Amino acid sequence: MTMIQAINSAMDVMMARDPDVVVMGEDVGYFGGVFRATAGLQTKYGKTRAFDTPITEIGIVGVAIGMAAYGLRPVPEIQFADYIYPALDQLVSEAARLRYRSNGDFIAPITVRSPYGGGIFGGQTHSQSPEGIFTHVSGIKTVIPSTPYDAKGLLIAAIEDNDPVLFLEPKRIYNGPFDGHYDRPSRNWSAHPAGAVPEGHYRIELGKAATVRAGEAVTVLCYGTMVHVVEATVEAMGVDAEIIDLRTLVPLDIAAIEASVQKTGRCMIVHEATRTSGFGAELSALVQERCFYHLEAPIARVTGFDTPYPHSLEWAYFPGPVRIREALTKLLKD
Structure with missing residues (x-):
């Protein structure tokens, strides 16, 4: 699998296993996402479990937190990590603190997926790497995979986790690893050992290098x-x-x-x-x-x-x- 296919497979596996898992975000439903990470999920699971949202990142994350407190496991997509800043207050002030401020009565099991980093000539508004902002915030877990195998296992673990997770996907290697020249794919993931990804459920424990x-x-x-x-x-x-x-x-x-x-x-x-x-x-x-x-x-x-x-x-x-x-x-x- 490519990393995109592995991420799609992880969501597919979790949506099949758990009816509380829902996917949401800009263009993730009918279109299947800008990078096709959610392709086919709406067709398979319906418009109430894989659905498009308005262009409002603070709204996407805010609604996801409410859904999580209600008992669902939302997987919202922020189309590019650069767009996440309007949602920063919801993530920091609400998602990260919900378990503590409610004395454990409520949790926020949301997994915020987002493509991050450079590699597509997107400039200042499509290529940022904001992970340092979120690692500073107590209560949010931050995950960044480097292979399709890790991407699927880590994403499944993130969705199953009871705390908010920021899942940053290096879009530069969505479709293959890069060689030392750093400007072209050196090989397809399918020909790379790290591209061998099981079809079913498996998880990689968060916090293990x-x-x-x-x-x-x-x-x-x-x-x-x-x-x-x-x-x-x-x-x-x-x-x-x-x-x-x-x-x-x-x-x-x-x-x-x-x-x-x-x-x-x-x-x-x-x-x-x-x-x-x-x-x-x-x-x-x-x-x-x-x-x-x-x-x-x-x-x-x-x-x-x-x-x-x-x-x-x-x-x-x-x-x-x-x-x-x-x-x-x-x-x-x-």
């Missing part, structure tokens, strides 16, 4: 599209790097990070979002606090730049092979 590549010289922490870029770069360099795909940022698999960094003695963090106050800053602080006496060099970060998202210079903005190679070379010399 994956070791993509074992190594002894340096630990590279990454997620989403960056997993594939890092892997291609490391393989081209011949570096004995251990690549950790975080998969979920909240909850975070701190034990896996700690074990890897203590083994290698070096750590590099790679993410697409802007550098300042990005999630890499939190990772750097955690590694420093827990692994200081094992570190043989300063922690390195390779990230997007602290600029508005550039349309025409999109490929320069991405952390690509050149910047990753330079950072790794310096880190291994320190």
Whole structure:
């Protein structure tokens, strides 16, 4: 399966298993979503379980929270992560706090799906990576898959979770992983081991990282599209790097990070979002606090730049092979 097909399969499986699961959002019903992630669900389950909404993100999320408090398990789609900001108050002030403020009488089991990151030349309003905003909010879980297999298992786990989950989908790898040149698919997911996705129900526990590549010289922490870029770069360099795909940022698999960094003695963090106050800053602080006496060099970060998202210079903005190679070379010399 491609990642799009795996995400569609996850919703299909959960809608078949649980009549309380409903899919909602702009163009997700009849049209099947801008990226076709919800294709066929309305035909199969009807207009009351897979339905279109007005163009109002605050309304989509607000209604979903009310549905969740009533007992349903809504899976609202925000068409692009850049559009999520009008719904920020509902997510932060209502969804994240509902269980606590009601002393457990109400829960908000909503899974907000949204394509995120660059790769389609969408510019400033279709390419942002806002995960750092939500990892700061207590009560919201943040998930970012990097393969079709993980996407399906993590999405099923998110829908079954009783707390609100922000499920960010790297649209750049919806249809295939990318090679080190970072500007074209290197292979179709169907020919890639990570593209092998079971048809039925399975779940991947939230909060468990994956070791993509074992190594002894340096630990590279990454997620989403960056997993594939890092892997291609490391393989081209011949570096004995251990690549950790975080998969979920909240909850975070701190034990896996700690074990890897203590083994290698070096750590590099790679993410697409802007550098300042990005999630890499939190990772750097955690590694420093827990692994200081094992570190043989300063922690390195390779990230997007602290600029508005550039349309025409999109490929320069991405952390690509050149910047990753330079950072790794310096880190291994320190």
